[in-house]
Amino acid sequence: MIRTVATTPYTDQKPGTSGLRKKATVFQQPNYAENFVQAVFDVVEDKAGATLVIGGDGRFLNREVIQVAIRMAAANGFGRVVVGRGGILSTPAASHMIRKRGAIGGLILSASHNPGGPTEDFGIKYNIANGGPAPEKVTNGILARTLDIDRWLTVDADDIDLDADGVVEVGGMPVEVVDPVGDYAALMETLFDFDAIRAARLTMAFDAMSAVTGPYATEILEGRLGFAKGTVRNGTPLPDFGGHHPDPNLVHAHELYETMMAADAPDFGAASDGDGDRNLIIGRHRFVTPSDSLAMLAANAHLAKGYTGGLKGIARSMPTSAAADRVAEALGIPAFETPTGWKFFGNLLDAGMATICGEESAGTGSDHVREKDGLWAVLLWLNILAVRGESVDAIARDHWAKYGRNYYARHDYEGVESDKADALMAALRGSLATLPGTRFGDLVVEAADDFAYTDPTDGSVSRNQGVRVLFEGGSRVVFRLSGTGTSGATLRVYLERYEPAGGDLDRETGDMLADIVAAADAIAGIVEHTGRTAPDVVT
Incomplete structure (x- = not known):
């Protein structure tokens, strides 16, 4: 028996580059995970009788949300769910499973490299039939649905044993628990x-x-x-x-x-x-x-x-x-x-x-x-x-x-107040026209732009993808706000110096990038805008 549960929208369920990521406590709010999963299911076309793959990285809430999603999949007309034993499926293994099983898609429960636990991060991502992350037209549809959702569907059924391989039925829908590693x-x-x-x-x-x-x-x-x-x-x-x-x-x-x-x-x-x-x-x-x-x-x-x-x-x-x-x-x-x-x-x-x-x-x-x-x-x-x-x-x-060698590092300024990070990027974009020809020490700006991409496969255009400052000789600095965090903003500064073959190829990266680090702060006003005098993480 399908049961309809009345709900009201949450306004913070916009999927990022890798799905919806929030603190676990946010996902534990009444109907929060259910709303998002139902929004995904409402957007998925031709789901009747289709196979859905579900798995995650084992972090806190993984098992609980999988059980919820299985019951909701049964209520929404999917024909079969394939789930990794223990609720485990690595993201690449889930992609392979979707492709091998001819599934319509899959729910991957993860916040990737973010920490996990009762006070840390959780996430839900939907991958499409090719095994890859949902494109923007799908995630935009999911966001739109989260903003007007008024119900979610489930069936009344017990939790399944995620640790036992085999097939069980939930609401008349076969659920297959499989070895997550073998394929x-x-x-x-x-x-x-x-x-x-x-x-x-x-x-x-x-x-x-x-x-x-x-x-x-x-x-x-x-x-x-x-x-x-x-x-x-x-x-x-x-x-x-x-x-x-x-x-x-x-x-x-x-x-x-x-x-x-x-x-x-x-x-x-x-x-x-x-x-x-x-x-x-x-x-x-x-x-x-x-x-x-x-x-x-x-x-x-x-x-x-x-x-x-x-x-x-x-x-x-x-x-x-x-x-x-x-x-x-x-x-x-x-x-x-x-x-x-x-x-x-x-x-x-x-x-x-x-x-x-x-x-x-x-x-x-x-x-x-x-x-x-x-x-x-x-x-x-x-x-x-x-x-x-x-x-x-x-x-x-x-x-x-x-x-030749591309000396390279990324400086992350984590948890920057969003308004300050936005102001920094806005000022950067406003300076693009005047940057070419400007000298910063021995570096001369050759070009500067706000990166836009035209997809050669479908002609779609993605704008405002990060500010690039290109120096003469092949070096550069890139500024971008990350979409993978759960609080505040992370300013990522990418620093690159090209040293041609026959040049200085075995120096310490920090020494080779010192002038570009100085130029990056002068160009973007990192200290001025954020108050940070050093990055939180250097990789």
């Missing part, structure tokens, strides 16, 4: 040479950050590739991620960094985030920035069996360094610069225009799914190391000697 691991074996990786006898440290990739990494790295027991650290997903911030950067994965900088460091180190779509790559005594990792993976992808035919194109988000562009030029393939958000890559992947994509925020992936994929990047690195028989450091040095 994804099998896909990885089609892309990478597991025999070659095993034969290389590499040593490794992987930090799963008490998040969703623990079961995946344990099965693939220790189970199928033969790495030693204990290679996977913090491998059990916890509702609060062990009290840590599950963001794979040098601040939050500092213990891994210390391991990799030690005299007895293993060959390779890596980490992944809350929902498994981001990665951190560190070789023995060599950290590789996400921007450089994208470029190096693209330059060497042909060494893995899934990419022996070459790449169709490389795509990067606008704030990501131009290192990958130089690889694309050398390979004679297109390079695409898109707004931040994987949905833009999804269009290129669906159209067969790109094969490998990446973001400076530690996300890389390929056309095997429609999300960024942390373990995929780790496995491709392992495949490259095994075939080349060289260290991460040697591969990085060889890459820079051929293409």
Whole structure:
């Protein structure tokens, strides 16, 4: 029996670049999660009899919201729900599951790299039939529905046992609880040479950050590739991620960094985030920035069996360094610069225009799914190391000697009052016309703009995607407000200096970027607008 529950709208349910993210206490308000899920279901067309995938990263509220969503799916006419055992599905595994099962879409319950727990963050994202994040026309429809919603639908049924594989019925709808790892691991074996990786006898440290990739990494790295027991650290997903911030950067994965900088460091180190779509790559005594990792993976992808035919194109988000562009030029393939958000890559992947994509925020992936994929990047690195028989450091040095080096960092000013952040960006946009030709120390502004993107697949235009200030010689600074936080605003400042091949390729990044940091403050008035004299996080 379908039950209709009267409700009133909440006005703060606008989906961001990766769904709706709020504090868990916000989602615990009466009807809050239900309103948003119902808005999604009201917007989804042709759902009658269709398959829906549901899973999440195991954070606080994951299991409870899954049970609610299952009952609501039954009431809204879906034909089947596929859910990961324990409520677990990494974001890339969910993307693969949607595609493999021919599902109409999926609910991914995660706030990605944001902390979890009773007072921390929760999120709900809807992915469409291609396995990728919902495009703006869908998220705009969801927002519109949240503002006039007056009821949500459910069925009266008991919670299902999420820890037992098999099929049960809820309101007459089959609900299939499945192994969350097996299908994804099998896909990885089609892309990478597991025999070659095993034969290389590499040593490794992987930090799963008490998040969703623990079961995946344990099965693939220790189970199928033969790495030693204990290679996977913090491998059990916890509702609060062990009290840590599950963001794979040098601040939050500092213990891994210390391991990799030690005299007895293993060959390779890596980490992944809350929902498994981001990665951190560190070789023995060599950290590789996400921007450089994208470029190096693209330059060497042909060494893995899934990419022996070459790449169709490389795509990067606008704030990501131009290192990958130089690889694309050398390979004679297109390079695409898109707004931040994987949905833009999804269009290129669906159209067969790109094969490998990446973001400076530690996300890389390929056309095997429609999300960024942390373990995929780790496995491709392992495949490259095994075939080349060289260290991460040697591969990085060889890459820079051929293409030059894009020294790169991101400075995050977190929790800035929204009005102050908006004022800073407004002043920046107002200065764009007068910036070209201006000198800041030895730097001369060549061009400045507010990045806009015309999607080559459908002609849609996305404006106001971040302010770019380009200096003569290939260096630049980018200013952008992030859409992934849950309170205040995060001002992200992206700093890049290009040093050509034959130049100064082995200096400390901070030293090489010092003049660009000074120029960034002079251009944007960061101290003046925010009162901040230093970033909260440097990556």
